[in-house]
Amino acid sequence: FVQVLMVVGGGRVVVIGGGIAGVTVASALSSAGHLDVILLEASDRLGGRIRSGNLRTPSWNASASIFPDELGATWIHGRKGNPLYELATRTHLIQRTDPPQKWTLPEIVSSSNQSISSAIVGDVFIAFYEWMDIASTESSLTSNAKQFSSVGEFLDAQFELECAELHLNETEKKLRESIFERCKRLECSICGCDSLEQLKLSEFFEYDQLDDQHTRLPMPFKAIVDFIAEPIPHENIFLNTLVSKIEMISDETSSSVVVSARSETDEESEFHADYVVSTVSLGVLKERAASLFHPPLPQYKMNAIKAQGFGVVDKILVYFNDTLPESLPKSCIYLSSAAESRHKWLLDYAPFVSKRDNHTVEMWISGEAARESELQSIPQLTETVQLYLNLAWKSYLASDSQCPKLSAIERSMWQSNPLTRGSYSFNAVGSCGEDFEKLAEPILCPISQRPCILFAGEATHRAFYSTTTGAHLSGEREAKRILRDLGKREP
Ligand SMILES: Cc1cc2nc3c(=O)[nH]c(=O)nc-3n(C[C@H](O)[C@H](O)[C@H](O)COP(=O)(O)OP(=O)(O)OC[C@H]3O[C@@H](n4cnc5c(N)ncnc54)[C@H](O)[C@@H]3O)c2cc1C
Numbered sequence: 301f302v303q304v305l306m307v308v309g310g311g312r313v314v315v316i317g318g319g320i321a322g323v324t325v326a327s328a329l330s331s332a333g334h335l336d337v338i339l340l341e342a343s344d345r346l347g348g349r350i351r352s353g354n355l356r357t358p359s360w361n362a363s364a365s366i367f368p369d370e371l372g373a374t375w376i377h378g379r380k381g382n383p384l385y386e387l388a389t390r391t392h393l394i395q396r397t398d399p400p401q402k403w404t405l406p407e408i409v410s411s412s413n414q415s416i417s418s419a420i421v422g423d424v425f426i427a428f429y430e431w432m433d434i435a436s437t438e439s440s441l442t443s444n445a446k447q448f449s450s451v452g453e454f455l456d457a458q459f460e461l462e463c464a465e466l467h468l469n470e471t472e473k474k475l476r477e478s479i480f481e482r483c484k485r486l487e488c489s490i491c492g493c494d495s496l497e498q499l500k501l502s503e504f505f506e507y508d509q510l511d512d513q514h515t516r517l518p519m520p521f522k523a524i525v526d527f528i529a530e531p532i533p534h535e536n537i538f539l540n541t542l543v544s545k546i547e548m549i550s551d552e553t554s555s556s557v558v559v560s561a562r563s564e565t566d567e568e569s570e571f572h573a574d575y576v577v578s579t580v581s582l583g584v585l586k587e588r589a590a591s592l593f594h595p596p597l598p599q600y601k602m603n604a605i606k607a608q609g610f611g612v613v614d615k616i617l618v619y620f621n622d623t624l625p626e627s628l629p630k631s632c633i634y635l636s637s638a639a640e641s642r643h644k645w646l647l648d649y650a651p652f653v654s655k656r657d658n659h660t661v662e663m664w665i666s667g668e669a670a671r672e673s674e675l676q677s678i679p680q681l682t683e684t685v686q687l688y689l690n691l692a693w694k695s696y697l698a699s700d701s702q703c704p705k706l707s708a709i710e711r712s713m714w715q716s717n718p719l720t721r722g723s724y725s726f727n728a729v730g731s732c733g734e735d736f737e738k739l740a741e742p743i744l745c746p747i748s749q750r751p752c753i754l755f756a757g758e759a760t761h762r763a764f765y766s767t768t769t770g771a772h773l774s775g776e777r778e779a780k781r782i783l784r785d786l787g788k789r790e791p
Contacts, residue, residue, distance in 0.1 A: 311786045313337040314559050314571045316543050317579035319348025320768050321756040323529045324775025325577050325782075331531040332783055338571065339532060340561055342542040342719050346529060349373060349581070349720060350768065352520040353617055353710045367656070368520045369617050371712040372723075373768045375401060376517070378510025383776075384524060384769050385515060393523055400513035406652060407629035408479060409695040411636040416475065424476050428483040431458045438505040450729050451504055452496030455484065482633050485666070486652050492611040492724040492766055494667035499609075499726060503733045508763040524768075540564035546576055547594040548743065548752060555745040557752055575752055575782050579775070582610040582739070582759035583721030593753070597743070604738035608759060609728030612715040614670040616651075616663040618685055622704035623658045627697075630655055634692035643684040645672040653692065661689070674713045682709050724766035725759035736762040740774065742781065750785050754778045 315326045318341030326339040345351075353369035379385045379400070388394040405425055408416045434440040435451050448454040459480050463473050484496050493499055517523065529537075538561075545560040559571040580588075585605045589597055596602070631654040636647045649669035656662050663685070665673055673681060686706055693703035714723045727733055740760035742751035756774040764770030 311336065311575065311782065312556075312573040313575045313577065313782060314557070314573040315339045315577045315579065316546070316559065317341060317348065317757070318343075318346040318537070318539070319579060319581075319757070319771060320350060320525050320528065321758065321771040321775040322348075322577070322579040323525050323532070324772050325579070325756055325779045326532045326536070327528050327530070328776060328779035329782060330533065330536070332779075337532070338536045338538060340538050340541045340543055340559070340571070342540070344539050344564075346537070346539075347372075347522045347525050349714070349723070350521050350525055351712070352522060355617075355619065355708055355710050357520055367516055367518060369656075369660070369662075369710070370521055371615050371617070371710070372714075373521050374516060375514040377514055377767050377769060378508075379513045379515065380511045382510055382769055384772055387527070388515075388517065388524060391527055393517055393519065393527070394515055398515065398518070400515055404630045406482075406631040406633050406654075407696065408482065408633045408635060409692060410478075410634070411691065411695065416479065416635075420475065421479055424479040425483060427458075427462060428455070428480060431455050432487065434458075435501060435504050436507070436509070441501070441505075446502060448501050450497045451499040451501050452484065454501050455480075455496060478635055482635075482650060482652075485649070486664075488611075489613050489652070489664040489666035491726050492613050492666070492722075493609055493726050493728075494611055498611075498728050500729045500731070503727050506727065506733045506763060507765065521768075528772075538563075541569070543580075543592070545594060546578065546592055546753060548745070550746055553747065555747055555752060575754060575785075577754045577756055577778050577782075579755075579757040579771075581720050581722065581757060582608060582725045583715075584719065585739075585759075586610060587718075587721050593743075600738055601741065604731070604735035607728065607731035608735045608739065609726040609731065610722045610724070610759070611666065611726060612670045613664060613666045613723040614673055614712045614714060616665065616673065616681070616685060617656075617710040618661045618663070618689070618706050619708040619710075620659050620704045621707040624655060624661075624704070626658075628655055629696065632692060632696065634688065634695060636688075636691055642680075643687050645669055646684050646688050647691075651688075653689070671715050673711065674716045678709060678711075681711065682706065685709060726766060733762050736760060736765055740777070742778075751781055754781060 313329055315322045318339055323346055326337050329337045349372040351372040353371055357368050376385045389396050405422055408421050435454055445454055491499055541561045541563055543559055543561045547558045549556055549558055557573050557576045559576055561569050589605055633650055633652055635650055651663040651665050654662050690703045714720050740755055743753040745752045756778040758765055758771040760774045761770035
């Protein structure tokens with residue numbers, strides 16, 4: 301039994317995906333009076349990669365002095381010129397007086413029970429971020445630097461140069477190297493790649509950091525999505541509706557697009573539309589574009605899907621019933637000389653641990669370690685995280701006291717999730733910035749040459765890829781494209 305649903309009216313639009321990009325398209329078109337817009341979302345909620353933790357968020361309240369727990373997007377990156385920041389302040393989700401996020405230098409402790417001198421940690425971090433600034437500023441990259449294809453190779457060369465200039469002995473160099481490697485790893489969990497060798501150097505500057513002021517919402521990030529979604533009539537939002545096929549059907553005079561979807565109860569539906577906007581992640585496209593689109597997407601688009609980078613970054617939120625001592629550092633990295641053990645994947649990775657409040661710490665992990673963490677059951681992960689924190693605690697406090705027993709753990713699984721297949725995109729060696737634009741290019745109707753399958757989502761924005769800002773702007777872009785096209789149509 302196939303239920304056939306027509307989206308009524310002149311401009312019939314089906315939006316696939318209820319992340320911030322899809323919600324933005326559907327909202328903008330609904331506000332413009334095109335109420336024949338429907339939104340199909342495979343999961344049971346809107347937000348996509350904007351997702352709060354389940355443990356504390358339901359009881360979170362505005363008077364709490366802590367920020368809500370986020371498993372996905374957390375900060376609005378950049379204030380000046382950022383439409384999401386503007387939206388959040390206009391709607392009083394954020395006050396302009398709320399301070400931007402402050403970055404604190406992590407304490408680094410090692411298994412030799414010693415805290416590494418903060419002066420050395422500071423030196424390495426400062427140098428690292430100076431080199432990152434050079435890498436991300438087109439005018440600072442000398443022709444000599446441009447010989448490196450990746451950000452990682454460029455940084456390694458700078459590090460070697462600096463060590464030579466400082467005339468370091470082997471032990472001093474090794475110590476700095478271990479801190480330098482942590483800086484690189486931390487940056488991987490910001491850029492979303494497995495290693496900085498994957499990040500293309502010559503176009504690294506294209507990512508727009510705006511004014512580099514990062515703002516955390518004092519409520520679940522999804523409040524922004526809910527606000528944007530307000531103009532979409534509830535009956536036009538279909539949750540638990542997994543799209544399995546997007547088919548363009550043309551005859552000699554016209555074409556339309558048929559979207560096949562399956563509901564939670566396995567009921568098959570077909571949605572006929574003039575415009576379909578796909579906002580599924582680049583990870584989903586990498587896995588399923590070949591079977592999702594009929595006829596197949598053009599080769600240039602398939603090449604861009606394959607070439608562009610899409611990595612994995614996961615968060616582990618760790619809760620304690622006991623109150624953590626004030627004396628613990630705000631953020632810390634523990635370097636172990638790990639022997640072979642089943643916990644080695646986390647000990648070797650040495651995640652950046654930040655203390656969120658007196659009962660919670662948060663860990664960011666990326667690449668192989670993130671994929672490994674997703675394979676662990678909750679009891680296995682709990683055991684490994686507890687061990688890591690016990691060791692860090694002992695080294696930092698250099699005392700016999702024990703790290704409290706953790707009471708609960710919550711983690712994201714962005715790679716295993718079939719609706720994301722990773723966390724966010726990056727400009728990879730072997731691809732180019734133009735690929736983000738190729739991902740955004742619509743498929744035209746062969747007869748009218750008008751756009752009929754359109755693409756939005758963070759990986760379709762050349763300057764703000766990987767962010768909620770990019771996803772939101774891409775949604776606005778595609779809504780405008782449809783409205784422009786509708787304006788051109790015969791009445
Ligand atoms: C750990 C992590 C931390 C992050 N931190 C930040 C941050 O601090 N600041 C920031 O700006 N950004 C951050 N991001 C990135 C940000 O979350 C994303 O860029 C943004 O949310 C992407 O939105 P989107 O609409 O493009 O895609 P998505 O949110 O992925 O939306 C796509 C939707 O499509 C649905 N879907 C997939 N397949 C189908 C199908 N076949 N049928 C129907 N529906 C389907 C999915 O369920 C999903 O809801 C972070 C992301 C992660 C994972």
